[in-house]
Amino acid sequence: MLRILLGLLLASTQQLLLADQEARPRRDTPLYTSPASQAGNNISLSADSAVTVIKHKGAWVHIKTHNGADGWLPMTAIRLVNKQPAAKQRTASDENDDEVVSTDAVRGIRADTLQDAQPDLDAVKALEQLDVGLENAVSFAGELGLKSQEVEYLALTVAPEKQTDNDNSNLLDEE
């Protein structure tokens, strides 16, 4: 199990950052000169052209094209290319494949595993006993330089179900 976990972790850390990841625009899109929709643009990228992520800031991703040009795209305008090893996919033979150890734990919380679940109240009690303490959490946050901020919740002016896919500007709270 340890080797499996480490293998998964290493596979994961190879994609440590969004940086250097390959991506594709979801649609034809202008390439902005800075992370702002008011920024100028003089390049158009076609959907599915290969780009590489340099970094991300706010809701924007700084990318470079294979021609060496760079610029910014909204995070919602790109799709990352998943280069992780192909994970196990559902196949018709899964149910009867003795080679595959498919425990409930691996399959996770689903209708079928829930149906058969026996409540484990002992595990809940054990979890309740393990209190790391808020004061420890506060000092741990301090070690990373995390500072508390006063931030108001974002108010909706339009119900979420009324939003459209491409234009969320009407959701901005103007109060």
Next chain:
Amino acid sequence: MKDSHTNFTLVITVCTFLLTSQAYAFSVGGFSLGDSDDEGAGLDLTNIVDAVNNTKQAFSDISPEEERAIGRQSASIVLGVTPIVYNAALHEYVNKVGLWVAKHSEQPDLSWRFAVLDSDSINAYATPGGFIFITRGLLFRLKNEAQLAAVLAHEIVHVLQQHHVKALKKNARAGLVGNLATLAGGPKYQAASELMLSGIKELYARGLDRDDELEADHMGVVLMARAGYDPYELMAVLLILDSVNPEDSSIEQFLNTHPAPLQRMEHLDGLMRGKMDQYATQTRGEDRFIRTLTRAFTQDQ
């Protein structure tokens, strides 16, 4: 780090004493729990029956004790399907991050508990009363501490907004309470408990309403910002999840129970634009996250 690890070992030691004193077998690293005695290990039947009966009343009528009782039942089902990754260092880390985020919520003093589920499935769960779970499958997809905080903040909002309690009550109004009324004269505690358990199972299989998920996102990013993290890392999490092949069995249930990652990103983008830019340069915490995970799973002997 060494000191905090030592402190946590002390906590474990104390817990070991407490647990063994209640006739539990317990060992660090294995957390092997023996058979419990019946005393105290049974269901919180009185609270559960009260909670079920209270479905006739307004949401605000539910007491924190009732909410916790429902939460313990929900957590017992989650843990009945998938055990926790019993690693002291990992548990300490996830709880410190989670508690710090929860401190910036409206319920800082709830008995919040955070745990990593030993499952390849990509998902996270909350229960009423403050139990929060993230799967190992999701944890390993994340790139930094702010992204972990994002997942935990989203789940914390489900608790704050009583999304599960409201959904259970909504379902109860649609049939559960009516069925209960026909059980008069029967073993009502057992019947009520079984009804509650089946209601909880149905809810976790089906997931919450779309609007609840979107609310957990846009309130979650505010908790992140309050806690000093870059709130846009929730969008980064969604971008990562968007890149997982939807045919991959590990993300099947997540996609079945949540709005599409792109929809959630667009929802956040619309709400955050012009409001959260000033927090975009806050902490992401890449080094500490990777260091902690690597150490935790290297020590998982």
